[in-house]
Amino acid sequence: MTYGDILVAQNLVKSYGGTRALDGAGIRLSGGEVHALVGENGAGKSTLVRILSGSLTPDEGEMRTAEGTRIATVSQELSLFPDLSVRENLFPHGPPRRLGLLDRAAMDRAARPVLAELGLEVDPGTELGELPLADQQLTEIARALLRQPRLLVLDEPTSALPAPAVERLERVLRTLTGRGIAVLYVTHFLEEVMRIAQRVTVLRDGRVALAGARRADVDVPELVTAMLGGRPEQPARRTRAAALDLPPPVVLSGVSVPGRLADVTFTVRAGEVAGVAGLQGAGHLDALAVVCGRAEVSAGRVDVGGRGRPRSLRAAVRAGVAFVPSDRKRYGLMLDRTVWENTTSVSWLALGRGGHMPSRSELVGHTQDLTGRLRLRGGPYDPVARLSGGNQQKVVFAKWLATEPRIVVLDDPTRGVDVGVRAEMHRVVGELAAGGAAVLLASTDLAELTEVCDRVLVFVRGRLAGEVHGERLTEHALAVAMQQGGSPSG
Ligand SMILES: Nc1ncnc2c1ncn2[C@@H]1O[C@H](COP(=O)(O)OP(=O)(O)OP(=O)(O)O)[C@@H](O)[C@H]1O
Ligand SMILES: [Mg+2]
Numbered sequence: 001m002t003y004g005d006i007l008v009a010q011n012l013v014k015s016y017g018g019t020r021a022l023d024g025a026g027i028r029l030s031g032g033e034v035h036a037l038v039g040e041n042g043a044g045k046s047t048l049v050r051i052l053s054g055s056l057t058p059d060e061g062e063m064r065t066a067e068g069t070r071i072a073t074v075s076q077e078l079s080l081f082p083d084l085s086v087r088e089n090l091f092p093h094g095p096p097r098r099l100g101l102l103d104r105a106a107m108d109r110a111a112r113p114v115l116a117e118l119g120l121e122v123d124p125g126t127e128l129g130e131l132p133l134a135d136q137q138l139t140e141i142a143r144a145l146l147r148q149p150r151l152l153v154l155d156e157p158t159s160a161l162p163a164p165a166v167e168r169l170e171r172v173l174r175t176l177t178g179r180g181i182a183v184l185y186v187t188h189f190l191e192e193v194m195r196i197a198q199r200v201t202v203l204r205d206g207r208v209a210l211a212g213a214r215r216a217d218v219d220v221p222e223l224v225t226a227m228l229g230g231r232p233e234q235p236a237r238r239t240r241a242a243a244l245d246l247p248p249p250v251v252l253s254g255v256s257v258p259g260r261l262a263d264v265t266f267t268v269r270a271g272e273v274a275g276v277a278g279l280q281g282a283g284h285l286d287a288l289a290v291v292c293g294r295a296e297v298s299a300g301r302v303d304v305g306g307r308g309r310p311r312s313l314r315a316a317v318r319a320g321v322a323f324v325p326s327d328r329k330r331y332g333l334m335l336d337r338t339v340w341e342n343t344t345s346v347s348w349l350a351l352g353r354g355g356h357m358p359s360r361s362e363l364v365g366h367t368q369d370l371t372g373r374l375r376l377r378g379g380p381y382d383p384v385a386r387l388s389g390g391n392q393q394k395v396v397f398a399k400w401l402a403t404e405p406r407i408v409v410l411d412d413p414t415r416g417v418d419v420g421v422r423a424e425m426h427r428v429v430g431e432l433a434a435g436g437a438a439v440l441l442a443s444t445d446l447a448e449l450t451e452v453c454d455r456v457l458v459f460v461r462g463r464l465a466g467e468v469h470g471e472r473l474t475e476h477a478l479a480v481a482m483q484q485g486g487s488p489s490g
Contacts, residue, residue, distance in 0.1 A: 003030060003031025003032040003180040003182075004030060004031060004066070005028060005029070005030055005064075005066065006029050006030060006031050006065065006066050006069055006150055006151050006182040007027075007028070007029045007052065007063070007064070007065045007066070007069065007071075007151055007182070008026075008027075008028050008029075008063070008064050009025075009026045009027050009028075009048075009051070009052060009061065009062070009063040009064075010026035010061060010062050010063075011024050011026060011060060011061040011062065012024070012025045012026060012048065012051055012058045012060070012061035012063070013058060013059045013060040013061055014044075014047055014051065014056065014058050014059055014206075015059055020205075020206050021044045021047040021206055022044045022047050022048060022051070022058065022061075022206045023044075023205065023206035023207050024061075024206075024207055024208075025044060025048055025203060025206060025207055025208050026061070026208060026211075027048065027052075027184075027201055027208075027211075027212070028211075028212055029151060029182045029184055030182060031150070031177075031180040031181060031182045032177050032178070032180050032181070032182070033177060033182060033183070033197075033198040033199055034173055034177055034183040034185050034196050034197045034198055034199075035182070035183065035184050035185065035197060035198070035199045035200070035201065035212065036185045036186075036187060036192075036193040036196075036197035036199070036200040036201070036215075037049075037184060037185065037186045037187075037200075037201050037203065038186070038187065038188070038190065038193060038200060038201075038202050038203070038223060038227060039202055039203035039204055039209075039227055040204070040227050040228070041444055043203040043204055043205065043206070043227070044203050044205075044206040045155070045186050045203055046075075046076055046155055046186070047206075048203065049073065049075070049076075049153055049155050049184070049186060050075075051063070052071065052073075052151075052153060052184070053071050053073040053153055054071070055073075065151075066150070068150070069150045069151055070147060070148065070149045070150055070151070071149055071150070071151045071152075071153060072144035072145070072147040072149035072151075072152050072153070073144065073152075073153040073154075073155070074140050074141050074144050074152075074153065074154045074155060074157055075155050076155040076156050076186075078136060078137065078140055079140070080128055080136060080139060080140055080143075081128065082127070082128050082129030082136075083127065083128075083129060084127070084128060085124065085125050085126060085127055085128065086111075086122055086123075086124045086125070086126050086128055086131070086139055087104065087107050087108065087111065087124035087125060089128050089139055089143060090107065090111050090124070090139065090142060090143050090146055091107055091110075091111075091143075091146070092143070104124075107124070108124050110146065111124055111142065111146065114142045114145050114146055115142055117145075117168075117172050117175070118138045118141060118142055118145075118165075118168055118169065118172060119138075119164070119165065119168040120135060120138045120139065120142060122135060122139075134161050134162055134165055137157065137161060138161070138165060138169075141154070141157060141169065145172075145176075149181065150180075150181055150182065151181070151182045151183075151184065152176060152181060152182070152183045152184070153183075153184045153186075154183065154184070154185050154186065155186045156186050156187055156188065157169065157185075157187075158187060158189065158192065159188070159280045159281065163461075166192070170192075170195065170196045173185070173196060174196070177198075185197060188279055188280065189279060189483075190220045190223050190224070190483045191220070191483060191484070193215070193223070194215060194219075194220065197215050198214065198215055199212045199213065199214055199215065200212070200213055200215060200218060200223065201213075202223060202226040202227055204226065204227060204228075204229050205229075209226040209227065209229065210223070210226040220480060220483050220484060221476075221480050224476055224479045224480055224483070225476065227479070228446075228475055228476060228479065242269040242270065242271045242272035242454070243269055243270040243271045243436065244269065246269070246270050247306065248267040248268060248269045248270070248438065249268065249269070249270055249304070249305050249306070249320070249406050249407050249438040250267060250268035250291055250303075250304055250407055250438055250440065251267045251301070251302070251303040251304075252264055252265060252266055252267070252287065252290060252291075252300065252301075252302055253265050253300055253301040253302075254299060254300035254301065255287075255290060255297055255299065255300030255301070255302055256297070256298050256299040256300055257283075257286050257289075257290065257295045257296055257297055257298065258296065258298050259462075260281075260283055260286040260295075260462055261283045261286045261287060261290070261295075261462050261463075262283075262462045262463050263299075263300070263463065264283070264287060264300070264459075264463065264464045265300075265464065266287075266457055266464060268407075268438040268439075268440055269438060270406070270436045270437065270438050271433055271434070271436055271437075271438070272433060272438065272439070272454045272455075273429060273430070273433050273439040273441060273452055273453045273454050274438075274439065274440055274441070274453060274454065274455055274456070274457060275440075275441045275442070275443070275449040275452070275453035275455070275456035275457065276288065276440065276441070276442045276456070276457050276459065277442070277443075277446070277449055277456050277457070277458050277459070277478055277481075277482055278458060278459035278460060278482055279460075279482055279483070282459040282460055282461060282462070282482070283459040283461070283462040283463065283464075284442055284457070284458075284459040285411065285442055286462075287440075287457075287459065287464075288409050288411060288440060288442055290302055290309075291304055291310075291316065291321065291407070291409055291440060292310070292313055292316045292321060292323045292409055293309075293310030293311055293312045293313050293314070293315050293316035293321075294312075294313055294316075297309060304316060304319045304320075304321060304407065305319030305320040305321065305406055305407055306319070307319040317346060317403065319407070320403075320405055320406035320407050321405060321406075321407045321408075321409060322346075322400030322401070322403055322405030322407070322408045322409065323400070323409045323411075324396055324397060324400055324408070324409070324410045324411065324413045325396075325411050326411045326412035326413070326415055332392075332393075332396040332399075333384050333392060333395060333396060333399075334384065335383075335384050335385040335392075336383060336384075336385060337383065337384060338380065338381050338382060338383055338384070339367060339371065339376070339378055339379065339380050339381070339382050339383075339384060339387075339395055339398075340363055340364045340367040340380040340381065342384050342395050342398075342399055343366075343367045343370055343371070343380075343395060343398040343399045343402055344358075344363040344366065344367060344399070344402060345399060346399055346400065346402070346403055347366075347399070347402035347403050364380045364381075366402060367380045367398070367402075368380055370398040370401050370402055371394070371395075371398055373398075373401070373428070374394045374397060374398055374401075374424060374425075374428065375394075375424055376391055376394045376395065376398065377391050378391055389417065390417035390420075390421035391421070393413070393414070393417050393421065393425075394421065394424075394425075396413075397413070397425060397428065401428070401432075405432070405437055406436070406437055406438065407437065407438050407439075407440070408429070408432050408437050408438070408439045408440070409439075409440045410429070410439065410440070410441045410442070410443075411442045412442060412443050412444055412445075413425055413429075413441070413443075414426075414443075414445070414448060415443075415444065415445075422448075426448075426451060426452050429441070429452055430452070441453060446475040446478050446479060447475055449473075449478060450473050450474060450475055450478065453473070454469065455467055455468065455469030455470075455473065456468050456469070456473060456478060458478065458481040458482055460482065460484075465481065466481055468481055
């Protein structure tokens with residue numbers, strides 16, 4: 001079964017300001033094959049996809065396609081119109097017309113087999129925005145298929161899809177490649193790669209770390225090594241001791257959250273930093289949500305700070321929880337207010353139980369202590385909007401430090417901050433644990449987990465699949481455990 005080259009790209013370079021998103025990358029795609037493209041966050045996958053699909057021009061490099069090659073791309077960010085119907089979304093470029101009118105029946109006739117193939121059972125007249133996210137993603141894939149491409153490019157198509165939809169999509173891809181179509185498939189799920197791809201290319205820092213290897217010639221640990229590179233692995237030295245004599249501030253026992261978390265049991269002790277890790281949708285973030293009172297728990301026992309299960313974020317804060325979210329613009333800060341107003345905004349809530357109303361000068365003084373500790377660049381009266389991103393994130397930290405938390409929940413706390421700020425935050429996290437707090441940390445940055453955590457709980461498909469700690473706590477071990485659900489603790 002050889003259909004020949006459909007697309008060959010070489011020596012592609014693309015810079016954004018100082019960032020080299022692609023630094024001499026290339027790829028060769030053949031008809032009849034699913035070619036997987038993998039790599040860490042920021043490796044350059046989407047940049048390559050955008051160049052191949054013609055929506056981005058490279059600074060350098062060549063690209064050839066077979067004559068008459070039509071490329072359809074499903075991009076990482078949904079690009080549909082939620083206010084329009086499914087039908088209107090499926091035919092954006094030229095819906096069939098009759099007498100100058102949109103021919104709905106013709107559209108539906110064309111769409112029906114494609115929708116059926118994907119298992120998308122919707123009335124084409126439904127407003128897209130009313131569908132669940134997974135169905136919206138399938139609609140986007142259906143739109144690409146309706147263009148009858150010779151090359152279909154899918155950039156992380158399955159991250160929002162439930163398992164049965166992923167299986168249907170895999171079947172559809174097999175049918176397509178059987179017809180000689182080339183598929184470029186970007187994913188973080190290496191198991192999917194091993195199941196459906198004939199070839200795999202690994203990008204690392206904008207370069208090709210593994211070029212079109214045949215699936216049969218690689219395994220998951222090798223792919224992980226290619227993704228991470230030969231970075232020296234050094235498990236951090238950990239000197240903290242968890243308080244084994246005190247009741248653990250965080251206890252989950254047999255906890256389930258419908259559709260997200262199944263029968264999860266773990267504790268976090270005072271004085272330790274426990275990480276949680278998993279691929280998108282694995283359930284690790286839902287475990288954090290349980291602790292923060294932001295999940296619909298359907299079974300199991302939860303105890304946070306000795307007060308049972310928190311039913312709201314407010315209840316969690318009363319139980320001693322500090323929550324540093326990843327999306328600081330939405331949850332973290334009042335951008336138009338001053339530093340002192342932000343840093344003291346939740347300590348009011350926590351201090352409210354004491355009955356003492358602190359004065360403004362007390363609050364400002366307290367803010368100065370905290371921002372000094374964090375080496376914030378900015379004074380207490382500066383509006384937060386004027387600070388840099390990293391310094392804004394320090395204010396989020398300061399605001400929760402002000403509550404003197406017993407339990408600290410951090411979701412990707414250093415995303416988008418520079419290395420200096422990152423190191424300072426890591427120091428503060430260590431101090432919090434040393435001071436007796438129980439810390440739970442999620443991070444998309446595996447190095448952060450290995451540097452900061454005493455142990456990391458690994459989630460796979462809604463279940464706690466294992467724990468990695470001590471000498472074994474390396475980026476490579478974590479990445480492999482997240483893929484396979486393996487690595488039982490040793
Ligand atoms: N429009 C842009 N402006 C500035 N920098 C960008 C832009 N798009 C991408 N980058 C940078 O280029 C690099 C590669 O990004 P790209 O989106 O290609 O990564 P990716 O491999 O798709 O990552 P992910 O797995 O997170 O989707 C990153 O450092 C990213 O921050
Ligand atoms: Mg991407």
